[in-house]
Amino acid sequence: MILDGKCPSGPLSEKWDKRCRELKLVSPANKRRYKIIVVGAGLAGASAAATLGELGYNVEAFCCQDSPRRGHSIAAQGGINAAKNYPNDGDSIFRLFHDTVKGGDFRSREANVYRLAMLSNNIIDQCVAQGVPFARDYAGYLDNRSFGGAQVSRTFYARGQTGQQLLLGAYGALSRQIKAGSVRLHPRTEMLDLVLIDGEAKGITVRDLVTGKIESYSADAVCLCTGGYANVFNLSTNAMGSNVTATYRAYKKGAFFANPCFTQIHPTCIPVSGDHQSKLTLMSESLRNDGRVWVPKMKGDKRPAHEVPEAERDYFLERRYPGYGNLAPRDIASRAVKEVCDEGFGAGSSGRGVYLDFADALKRVGKEKIKERYGNLFEMYEKITGEDAFKQPMRIYPAPHYAMGGLWVDYDLQSNIPGLFVLGEANFSDHGANRLGASALMQGLADGYFIIPYTIADYLARTTPGKAGTDNPEFKKSREDVETFTKKLLSVKGRKTVNEFHRELGRIMWDNVGMTRSEEGLKRALKLVPELRAEFLENVKVPGSGADLNQELEKAGRVADFLEFAELMARDALLRNESCGGHFRAEYQMPDGEAKRDDENFCYVAAWEFSGIDNAPELHKEPLKFENIELAARSYK
């Protein structure tokens, strides 16, 4: 099937206005008759729930943390992009749009990205009004910094905690609506199934993580804002609880999963220290503004960094990408780091790391300034590694960080299932094959504050409120299915823990579906993953019962989904016989090792339809057209 993104016609800059004019409205008096479920309370979820509640809809908000202030958006460090052009350095909406499409290696939808760039300015206004303490200059105006993949300074930031501050702003707005009674909050509750009535999304089934109770909630529309799936690699920068369950179970109910192989590996993370490692910690990309990346020119050089003379250092990013230097986009920087380490130039005892050196910046602007810019990051680095980055360079290595892929949505953020909307990282829409730094926060908030309130009304206006209650047979069946699966996990009583399976899956995925992929490796993964899944269902050990708080059971359900999803990811990567953005296929590269994109054959979104766990999923394509930017080879040289 050829998918249609339903983008409005007409000039790029007028598409959103045109769409807004076409969209149906729900009158204020009618709004309270509609119920909307919002799953997830990160930036996209909190902003959507708050805004929809404020408009007068009945909102049921769900999150698996104990409070909606803890979604993983909170961990975003560096900043949020906007085309304000406050520094007067030549930025514009078009340029932000252009950089984002180019950064995404021409695998995103033009109209969506342009709308994102347009709305970016409203987001900054909104957040300032909410009391987000963005950095200011001495005259009291907002300050900007530069970020990877851009030649202008358009990133707004609040120290190294921009995500936290934006989320607290959205959390405040959400709290206000909870107080007002328009949003009902369900913390420590995990969505385990999507319920369809006559092919439309009308509710969800959840597990109360405290009491273990399986319950259903019905609504007139469902918004999934459940983040990304980088934890399929086990070790990633995501929170321990980040998972694919909500989106994957929606996929199993018929929602298309788009571009699952587009995952981002972030170049600047703290290297792994041992097998016990439970997660990887990101060091903000903003560090690359002042830090210079290098390795010793001699292979296997084990001298401490300060003993390597200047002439024997290879500043490989500056050498290979003089135009952007240390600020080359994430996928490019990550791959370059991995390459030099694979060739044996890596720093540190493991050889899995490169130096990020602040010596020059410290000389140039002084310790105080560096402390002001990155103080908390330096502290964090010291806590984890026991090393002081003011005295010796940081060691960094790439780690899985973000999922560009996600559920397929049209221009209105509606999936192929009517009534199912997908926001933020959970959808696939705006970042193509690679996301630029400081763009995730922008997308989450654009979707939640400014897009969904308009587009969801258009769907609701065409439906009758309260179509089905939770006593409907579909809901009953959903609860039974969830309960059966839970019981099944508990009854295996095997010998291996959930974590052991997750670690094994992570190893398979990192080795074969990680930064560099090959047909051989992907085929290996497609063989190993189903084997591991079969073993999981026979040999997993989940202690305790389903009738109370049981963290192992929660993990088991999530890993079970990762074990299925991993196969879809590998399949998607195998299909895409090209290299683009975060997806790098060893067979498809330029003579100089750069990615070789194939626009002739792969300029489309690959959206997969579930057709049973033992059958290959069905592929649907949404062709991508580039009418406003020339489809060109991406060069950062």
Place this chain on the structure above:
Amino acid sequence: MNLTLFVWRQKGPAEKGRLEQFNAKDISPEMSFLEMLDTVNEGIIKDGKEPIAFDHDCREGICGMCSQVINGVPHGPQEKTTVCQLHMRNFKDGGSIYIEPWRARAFPVIKDLIVDRSALDRIIQAGGYISVHTGGVPDANAVLVSNDDADAAMDASECIGCGACVAACPNGSAMLFTASKVTHLAMLPQGQVEAARRVCVMTEAMTQEGFGNCSNHYECQAACPKGIRVQFIAKLNREFIRAQFKGARRESPQ
């Protein structure tokens, strides 16, 4: 490293809890404290018992989910560090470690080391925000904020809402938590419109939730993993006094 752990085990809110002893063997000093617990839990699971339940999520010190009193100090011995960022190199080989949940009436234990902190959310819901609606706001640079004020607001808003201040306070007070939000918003021109009402309703909500009164022990500041300072409580007090002169409207908006 080998360590002896004394961990609080409690099946549910209504059950009686007790300390249970575990041996943590072959612990690497490079592990984080939670990775040490992961390792112990793997062993417990293999022994066919229920693992220790504890809250955690981001494991990079920002989500505020982790909540353990380690050897008598919330978040453990290292200053300005959450449990997830605490590494085993801070402990002595062969030593013993006491691990307990936050203890306060407003934080009932759910299971083992997990407590219910929704009372903190309700303090925020009472008025810990600027009542702006989505859209229709002025340009971000229309209202200037001095660099110092923005800095002070940021200092206060770094609070991660973990509740260590309550766990540390001999009175079980949430004053540092409340003060951080009051200060954050009062430092900004956008937040000043509602400042008088905010400080009153938030402090009242704090009492209603069963938190104690602040009597200036400053244990909260010592335990705070984010360096939130008691000067913000002084600021809250000033805001409260100012609110009395302003004759703040106290009723919540309907």
Place this chain on the structure above:
Amino acid sequence: MRFLENTVGRKIVIAVTGQLMAVFAIFHLLGNYFNPYSMKFPDIGSFIWLARLAMLLSFGLHTFFGIQAELENHKARTGPYALKKSISTTFAAKTMIWSGILSGVFIIFHLLNFTFSVIDESFQDNYAVALGYTIGLSAVCLHLYHGIASFFQTMGWNSEKSLSVITMAGKGMALLLFAGFICIVVLNRV
């Protein structure tokens, strides 16, 4: 009176009344050394009565809200920690309720002893009374050791930098008062 229902409002009442009594204690000590009755105060009689009224009111409010706060704080805690370390609080701060109660008892005794002369024994003659005075004064000064500086925090009369200076000064003032009062007891005994 929403002010008195609010935790901060009541804390301010405790702080202000406490500080008034502390100021009185300072004047009291000065009075012991430099007899004000010998100085030429205009209309000293009515001033004394005004002061006595203020002290009585302060004493009542301070005691009432102090005990109420303590009861609430006690309720806000659940079961003790198996292991709990204090980092920044002091013995004085942790024992405010006990030093407070002891001070209250002492002040009443002192008033009965000196002002109303209901109790005739004086510490000059009676070792037990002298010991009682020493204990009472210790309690008062222990209370002030936390109380004086605490007042400034409660009123918000400090800043980023002055907090630690004020805390030190408050503690110093409490120690000075203790030294001053205890000297009277000791000197009169010897």
